[in-house]
Amino acid sequence: MNVSRRHALLALATTLLATPAASAETIRVGLPTKTYWPTTIAETAVRQKLFEKEGITAELTIYRSGAETFEGMAAGAADIILDPPSLVSAGRKKGVMSRIVANATMGNFGWQLMVPVKSALDVKGLNGKKVAITAAGSGSDLLALWTIQDRKIEFTRVPVGGGGLVPNLLAGNVEAAVVYSPLSFQISKSGEARTILDYSKEVPPNLTAGWIVLDKFAEAKPQVVQKAINALYGAVAFMRANRDVTVKLIADLYEMPAEIAALEYDNTIMKLETDGNMAAANVPAAVQLSLDLAKLGGLKDIVPVEDVISTKFKPVPTRP
Numbered sequence: 001m002n003v004s005r006r007h008a009l010l011a012l013a014t015t016l017l018a019t020p021a022a023s024a025e026t027i028r029v030g031l032p033t034k035t036y037w038p039t040t041i042a043e044t045a046v047r048q049k050l051f052e053k054e055g056i057t058a059e060l061t062i063y064r065s066g067a068e069t070f071e072g073m074a075a076g077a078a079d080i081i082l083d084p085p086s087l088v089s090a091g092r093k094k095g096v097m098s099r100i101v102a103n104a105t106m107g108n109f110g111w112q113l114m115v116p117v118k119s120a121l122d123v124k125g126l127n128g129k130k131v132a133i134t135a136a137g138s139g140s141d142l143l144a145l146w147t148i149q150d151r152k153i154e155f156t157r158v159p160v161g162g163g164g165l166v167p168n169l170l171a172g173n174v175e176a177a178v179v180y181s182p183l184s185f186q187i188s189k190s191g192e193a194r195t196i197l198d199y200s201k202e203v204p205p206n207l208t209a210g211w212i213v214l215d216k217f218a219e220a221k222p223q224v225v226q227k228a229i230n231a232l233y234g235a236v237a238f239m240r241a242n243r244d245v246t247v248k249l250i251a252d253l254y255e256m257p258a259e260i261a262a263l264e265y266d267n268t269i270m271k272l273e274t275d276g277n278m279a280a281a282n283v284p285a286a287v288q289l290s291l292d293l294a295k296l297g298g299l300k301d302i303v304p305v306e307d308v309i310s311t312k313f314k315p316v317p318t319r320p
Contacts, residue, residue, distance in 0.1 A: 025056045025221070027228045030078030032066040033134060033162025035183055035254045037268050038082040038104070038209075043253060044246070045235035050318040053234075054227035064161035065135030073098065073214060080213050080228050084139050085287050086294035088212060088308045093301035099310040100210035101218065102229045102276035106286060107205050110181020110268045111143060113197035114169065114188070121175060123196050127153040132168050132177035135159045139209065140178040143199050145297030147178075150202075169193060182264035186256055189263070206289035210278070210309075218310060226313055233276050234318030239269055279311040 051058040063069040070087045072078045074096040133140040169177040187193040239246040250261035
């Protein structure tokens with residue numbers, strides 16, 4: 001074989017080997033807010049190259065709330081997002097056809113109703129006051145609405161974005177805030193705020209959040225959806241098996257002390273769903289309870305459970 005022919009064959013082989021990486025599908029992952037466990041999952045999947053091992057690339061976009069994240073998906077800016085069933089239900093009523101393809105969590109772990117440490121208010125004392133939430137229609141909003149209904153009080157819900165909860169609470173712009181972990185753990189540990197209602201204990205267990213895609217995306221690119229959830233649940237498995245690495249990641253990502261990151265790991269990360277299977281026997285009832293709680297909180301756009309979930313996918317966790 002002459003030199004020029006050998007070079008040509010080598011060039012062709014190099015091109016063929018490079019093609020899969022060059023043409024790898026990109027999955028755009030929408031996350032509800034920065035300092036929140038879905039971000040930890042997605043960042044772990046990226047850093048452990050789990051998306052790459054599935055043959056796809058991932059672009060992470062962090063929004064200011066769950067509602068804004070859902071709007072991003074509806075507008076075509078995100079392919080897979082993490083949000084509650086209530087937004088899927090409300091969205092379908094408005095023509096945004098999406099479904100939950102993987103169950104992420106069955107509880108409001110780390111979510112707390114908090115007041116400044118010097119405040120004398122209890123839950124009943126919030127009647128007529130202002131309470132910070134991330135955004136209307138978000139998970140924090142649903143918990144605030146649930147509080148209003150369950151405790152038979154009235155207060156004004158003030159949307160401030162995920163990054164605005166703690167600053168507005170500590171500045172006295174609101175009397176209380178619905179705070180997610182690890183921020184709730186951080187301001188409690190620092191002595192800046194105290195918990196007056198622990199939602200993980202007060203709200204009945206239900207499917208509080210899942211990974212969601214538009215119906216048309218699932219139909220057009222089912223393999224990409226499958227690969228994405230494989231990577232995300234591979235990240236959950238990795239985190240559960242690697243406490244020190246995950247605690248350090250949480251501390252670094254959110255610029256918080258290791259002891260707070262450890263609380264987040266033990267009280268939130270270790271309680272996340274590891275299977276994600278929407279076809280599991282307990283899922284329909286858990287989704288229905290979530291919708292019922294949202295309805296109790298004021299959501300009117302309720303659709304049947306079968307319209308909220310998809311059982312076509314089951315995560316097969318990617319190994320690092």
